[in-house]
Each structure stands twice: as C-alpha cells, then as structure tokens.
Amino acid sequence: MATIRDVSKLAGVSVATVSRVLNRSGYVHEETERKVLRAIKELSYTPNFVARSLSNKKTSTIGLMVPDITNPFFPELARAVEDVMQLYGYTTILGNSDESVEKEKQYVEVLKQRYIDGVILASTALTADEVHKFGVPVVVLDRALTSDTIPMVTSKNREGAREATRFLLAQGCRKIAHLRGPAQLLNADERCQGYLDIVEQTDWFHPGLVVAGNYEMKQATDATLALLKKYPDIDGIFAGNDMMAIGALRAAQILGISIPDKLAIVGYDGITMGEVVYPELTTMAQPIYDMGALAARMLIKMIEKQPLDTLYYELDVQLIERGTTRKV
Incomplete structure (x- = not known):
C-alpha cells in the first residue's frame, strides 16, 4: 500500500x-x-482523513444537486466533480431535483442533517437568498444565479449562442428558429438573447420563431413538429441544448425533411449522445469536465477556508461541426 x-x-x-x-x-x-x-x-x-475529520468536525462529504439525471450533460458534469472530490478524500452525494423547487429544498435539508461540508448546485430552482441560508459553502455550476457573492462556474452562453446563429447564417440559412430552455433559467435566457442579438437585425425574424423546448427532448420534438408545419420555410434551428437539438432532428426525420440539405441544426452542450445520433450533431460544446472539476476545486478551497482567486468563472465554448450542418 x-x-x-x-x-x-x-x-x-x-x-x-x-x-x-x-x-x-x-x-x-x-x-x-x-x-x-x-x-x-x-x-x-x-x-487517511479520519483523524482530520475527528479534529475539525468535518465529514469530508459534499452534496451535488442536478436538475435532470436523464440528460447526459449532468452525469458528465457529476463525473468531473466526483473525480476531483475523491482525489482530496471527499465523498459526493448526488441529488436529482427534477427541476422542482420543493424537491430541491427537501434535498438540501436532508444533506444538512448529514452534516455535509458543502454543496455544488447544478440545479438552481432556488433563489440566491435561499442559497445564502444553506449554512455551508456553496458553488453554483452551469446554471448561474443573479448574485455577486455566490461563487459560480458557467460558460459563455450568450457569446456561444451568437456564434452558433452566425454559423447557421454562414451556412446559407435564411430563416432560423430557436428552441429555448426554461424561462426561469439564466443560461436559457442568455442563449436566447444571443440568438436574438443576431436575428433581430434580419428582415425575416419574428417572435413566433422562438419556441419553448424546456431542455427536454420530447417537448422539443413536439415543438419542432408544430413549428415546421406552421413555417415550412425554416431552414435552420439553433437549440439551447443538445437534448432539444436531438428532438428537433427527430421531428425533421418524422416529417421527411432532409438534414442538413433542407434544414441545418446546431445544439449547445457537447454531450456524447450528439455523436451517436444520425446525422451526428453539430454543437456549441461546453468544457463539461473542466467546469465540474473547477467547481469542485473551488468548493474544496471554501471548505478549507482558503481564498478564491475569483468568485465567477465564465469558460469558453467551441463550435464542433458534424453532420447536421453542411460543409462549406
């Protein structure tokens, strides 16, 4: 040994x-x-962290809250958090909130009863004021809050959305729709705003081209079916996450629309599932592992009462071109 x-x-x-x-x-x-x-x-x-735990009354346990464990983005994020925590002798308890405020509050109370040392929130149905009342160090991951005092790790959502929309225009698309995430989420608002920053300058844009997919594949499929039937001249879709983009791809296939010849699709996240659908999904990829690892290191520093270099990290995203867009 x-x-x-x-x-x-x-x-x-x-x-x-x-x-x-x-x-x-x-x-x-x-x-x-x-x-x-x-x-x-x-x-x-x-x-051997047993002696240290006895002396400083720490449990070397943290909680990780995610909103939807069925979305591959969050297991990939959780893996990074767990890897780093394990290296430093911490155990991670995973909670799945299902986007429910009440369920999230219940999880927090249960975790506090277990004397956890800190929490990473990748699910933010709670407000900043509610997070402040946790009584333990907290880092918010992916889904940022409007707060200047809570440490956060996210990506350049608005900038990435702009790049994705510009890319579709460069593909020759002349009517681009947007599948947006839940209205209460800041990252969904930022991605929608990034899309609007570009398309509001065109002569074809109207609000009906923005529809809710709520970050879910089935809702996105249904929304895209209705959208393409109402506006058959849509030739580009920017989806606020990859799960919705895959839903849009499914809708196009149901309607017999050729991808990418008649309709180009770009998602956002960079989950591995985007590589197994056909055609493979073009996406604005977040550095998922880096985001989770960074949040874990920040939380450890807070638990150990070490200073943070900064409270807010906004990481770069990268366009990955695959089969749902044309080669130009």
Whole structure:
C-alpha cells in the first residue's frame, strides 16, 4: 500500500508539500499541485482523513444537486466533480431535483442533517437568498444565479449562442428558429438573447420563431413538429441544448425533411449522445469536465477556508461541426 512518502518521491516534492496539497493549507504552485495529484492517482494512494475529520468536525462529504439525471450533460458534469472530490478524500452525494423547487429544498435539508461540508448546485430552482441560508459553502455550476457573492462556474452562453446563429447564417440559412430552455433559467435566457442579438437585425425574424423546448427532448420534438408545419420555410434551428437539438432532428426525420440539405441544426452542450445520433450533431460544446472539476476545486478551497482567486468563472465554448450542418 502506497504511503505519503511514496507520493512525495514520485512527484519529486517534499512530504510537507504533499500534505499541503491534501489539506489545502498553505501555498502550492499549480504545476506542483498537478504533479502531486498525478502521483496520487498513479499510486492509487488513499489518504487517511479520519483523524482530520475527528479534529475539525468535518465529514469530508459534499452534496451535488442536478436538475435532470436523464440528460447526459449532468452525469458528465457529476463525473468531473466526483473525480476531483475523491482525489482530496471527499465523498459526493448526488441529488436529482427534477427541476422542482420543493424537491430541491427537501434535498438540501436532508444533506444538512448529514452534516455535509458543502454543496455544488447544478440545479438552481432556488433563489440566491435561499442559497445564502444553506449554512455551508456553496458553488453554483452551469446554471448561474443573479448574485455577486455566490461563487459560480458557467460558460459563455450568450457569446456561444451568437456564434452558433452566425454559423447557421454562414451556412446559407435564411430563416432560423430557436428552441429555448426554461424561462426561469439564466443560461436559457442568455442563449436566447444571443440568438436574438443576431436575428433581430434580419428582415425575416419574428417572435413566433422562438419556441419553448424546456431542455427536454420530447417537448422539443413536439415543438419542432408544430413549428415546421406552421413555417415550412425554416431552414435552420439553433437549440439551447443538445437534448432539444436531438428532438428537433427527430421531428425533421418524422416529417421527411432532409438534414442538413433542407434544414441545418446546431445544439449547445457537447454531450456524447450528439455523436451517436444520425446525422451526428453539430454543437456549441461546453468544457463539461473542466467546469465540474473547477467547481469542485473551488468548493474544496471554501471548505478549507482558503481564498478564491475569483468568485465567477465564465469558460469558453467551441463550435464542433458534424453532420447536421453542411460543409462549406
């Protein structure tokens, strides 16, 4: 069984440095931290956090709240959170809120009774004031709140939506619709606004081209069927997430519309499911793993009472071209 000395030897650092990385105490250079974490993983080293938990009354347990475990985006996010938490000796408890405010509140109360050390919220049915009352460190992930005091990790939603819409115009699309997410979510509003920033400058746009898919495949399929029957000249769709984009793809196939020759589709997220549908989905990909890992590291710093470099991270997104758009 590997020891802390084995880790220090493999990483080429002192035992004291390994200890600082594990305990999040004192300054450790970022590259040094990466070396230590790689050594821990390579040696399958398991730190003994029992003594530390007894002395500081911590449980080394955090809660992760997601809104819809059936959406592949959130398991991919959860994997990153769990990977980082496990490296630092923390256990992650997963809760699925089903977009319900009441269910989310119930989960929070249960987690607090278990004396968790902190919470990562990828589901924000709650308000900022309600989050402030948790009594433990909180990091909001993906679904940002309107708050200047709660740490958050998200992506450049509005900028990514603009790029996706411009890309569809560059494809030759002349009437682009938008499948938007739930009205109460800030990231859905930002993606919709990014779309509007581009299309409101055209002579063909009207509000009827924006329809709700609520981030769900079935709702998006039904909404797209109605949309394409009402406006058969639509030749482009920007969906606010990949699940809705896949729903739009399904609707087009039901109607016998050729993809991408007659209709181009771009999603948002970059989930792996987009690679297994046919045609494969063009998407604005978020750095899903990086977002989850960053949120986990922020929460650990807060739990260990270490200062954060910043309270807000907005990560870049990347257009990934696949089969639902044309090669130009």
